[in-house]
């Protein structure tokens with residue numbers, strides 16, 4: 651049986667082909683390379699899968715090597731294909747949001763010709779699926795849209811640059827917006843909770859967040875002319891109804907031609923977005939449902 655594994659900074663999440671889900675807490679060992687890789691190996695091989703799709707947060711080559719993972723620095727340089735070379739199990743590896751985008755197309759949006767996924771959580775990631783094929787770029791690093799700049803000399807980003815889309819649209823971006831508007835230092839979900847409860851500063855922070863989200867999405871619409879945009883990730887999920895008017899705002903900001911072709915929706919994969927994408931990725935390679943099939 652196939653399974654998808656999503657390696658993140660706090661949990662490793664697993665989704666089996668038959669729907670079984672697992673969540674393994676790894677934050678306590680994520681700074682120890684040897685212990686973490688040992689745990690990854692155990693989790694991937696557990697239950698004797700026939701083949702495994704692996705999604706990794708960070709700049710990950712499709713050959714299997716992680717060049718840089720800002721959220722899990724100890725895996726920088728790890729080659730995940732090499733790690734399983736002697737295990738007898740086939741693995742495919744990809745950036746978490748790129749494979750998650752493929753999962754969105756594979757499970758819920760087969761009719762889409764160009765699908766863009768934007769996932770907003772701890773950071774902001776993007777993935778593009780063109781005619782049923784995930785777009786990885788030449789080295790596997792395409793669609794790092796979180797680091798396209800929406801404000802020159804703006805807020806500092808975790809990548810080391812300033813004014814990136816992620817510096818505004820992420821859990822830490824929302825925290826900073828709220829603080830700059832005079833709010834306390836609070837976790838993102840607390841700010842969202844206050845906004846849902848009607849607190850004025852929190853509502854203004856969410857509005858500012860939404861404006862940056864919409865401007866970034868407008869840039870994506872102009873660049874890729876997608877027919878489907880899917881939003882996902884923890885921050886987006888938490889905001890729920892607060893984001894109901896984003897589609898209208900993106901259409902309003904965008905040129906009329908690409909605006910007329912695009913619709914925007916929300917992912918139904920929940921926190922298993924990356925694991926579901928990894929499962930779709932291996933499934934498309936191991937079954938007769940080809941990644942480019944309709």
Ligand SMILES: [Zn+2]
Nearest residue numbers: 797807809814
């Ligand atoms: Zn950045």
